[in-house]
Amino acid sequence: YYNCSAPGVLACGVPATCCVDPLENGTVWNSQCGVGAQLLDEFTAQSVIFLGGCLGGISRWIKQHESLIGTVAVIVVGVQILAVFVTTRLMESIRWHKAHA
16 A cells, blocks of 8 residues: 555555554554555454455445344435425425415
């Protein structure tokens, strides 16, 4: 992620979001946890950083929560349909009052 020939402490590193455990002792965010990760061999690196991309994790999360996602989607669509219905009724009421005024 960070070029190894770049100057600075982050050279050959990865962002803290790639770290398996970015919290030091479970309390303090360690933004330097990925420093030098590109120099590690694959076996050692996998205990420090995530080697795969985000797509697999997101796909797993969606599969695990698909019923909740579906429920929320149905509720949102229901609220939208109700809002359109109420708006239509309000518009008809306004037109009726204008016509009879």
